[in-house]
Amino acid sequence: MPLAIRPARQDEAETIREIHMKAFGEEEGPSVSQLSVDLLADETAEPRLILVAEDAGEAVGCVIFTNVQIEGAESVAGSILAPLGVVPRWHGQGVGAALVQHGLDLLKSRGVDLVLVLGDPRYYSRFGFRAGHGIATPYDLPYPEAWMALEFTPGLLDRVAGVARCATMLSAPEHW
Numbered sequence: 001m002p003l004a005i006r007p008a009r010q011d012e013a014e015t016i017r018e019i020h021m022k023a024f025g026e027e028e029g030p031s032v033s034q035l036s037v038d039l040l041a042d043e044t045a046e047p048r049l050i051l052v053a054e055d056a057g058e059a060v061g062c063v064i065f066t067n068v069q070i071e072g073a074e075s076v077a078g079s080i081l082a083p084l085g086v087v088p089r090w091h092g093q094g095v096g097a098a099l100v101q102h103g104l105d106l107l108k109s110r111g112v113d114l115v116l117v118l119g120d121p122r123y124y125s126r127f128g129f130r131a132g133h134g135i136a137t138p139y140d141l142p143y144p145e146a147w148m149a150l151e152f153t154p155g156l157l158d159r160v161a162g163v164a165r166c167a168t169m170l171s172a173p174e175h176w
């Protein structure tokens with residue numbers, strides 16, 4: 001059966017926790033998997049998009065997109081990708097890319113203007129994310145090249161500037 005990408009169900013908190021636990025390993029797993037579950041219950045994360053990758057009924061990957069407001073540019077509909085996890089046995093088989101691309105396509109169709117991510121530029125640049133925009137992180141980061149944005153409206157990132165305000169659960173300093 002081919003890989004399926006589908007929206008997460010309301011009752012899947014433990015599945016989502018487990019995916020991120022396995023994906024991020026012993027060191028980061030507890031904190032990232034707790035974040036993924038916390039974002040499910042966080043009303044300030046709305047609008048939110050959670051996708052699960054499934055192979056023959058087994059959940060093997062998950063991506064979460066949650067609401068972002070840009071201070072001073074409140075009319076811009078922003079979203080942030082965090083976290084993204086694929087269970088190790090499935091790494092390097094396109095699961096992560098399928099989750100991200102499916103999510104971006106859905107967000108675009110829902111009227112989102114831009115998507116932010118804090119991650120490895122070597123991974124996220126393939127989807128069109130880029131650093132060097134005017135949206136600031138809520139905290140100072142030592143690695144600004146990891147703070148990337150993707151615009152759905154050409155030229156938008158040249159016009160928008162301000163601090164990104166994320167969902168409450170994602171705003172804790174340990175996630176930055």
Ligand SMILES: CC(C)(COP(=O)(O)OP(=O)(O)OC[C@H]1O[C@@H](n2cnc3c(N)ncnc32)[C@H](O)[C@@H]1OP(=O)(O)O)[C@@H](O)C(=O)NCCC(=O)NCCS
Nearest residue numbers: 023024084085086091092093094095096097119120122123
């Ligand atoms: C990062 C992750 C989601 C990628 O998922 P995946 O299904 O293995 O990725 P894909 O199969 O779609 O893509 C594989 C490509 O990504 C690259 N890649 C994988 N992890 C990467 C990373 N952490 N940084 C940079 N590149 C990475 C691979 O080298 C490969 O490159 P290629 O296409 O040029 O050969 C997965 O490895 C994972 O869950 N890692 C642990 C958790 C994590 O780091 N999440 C990302 C947080 S920003």
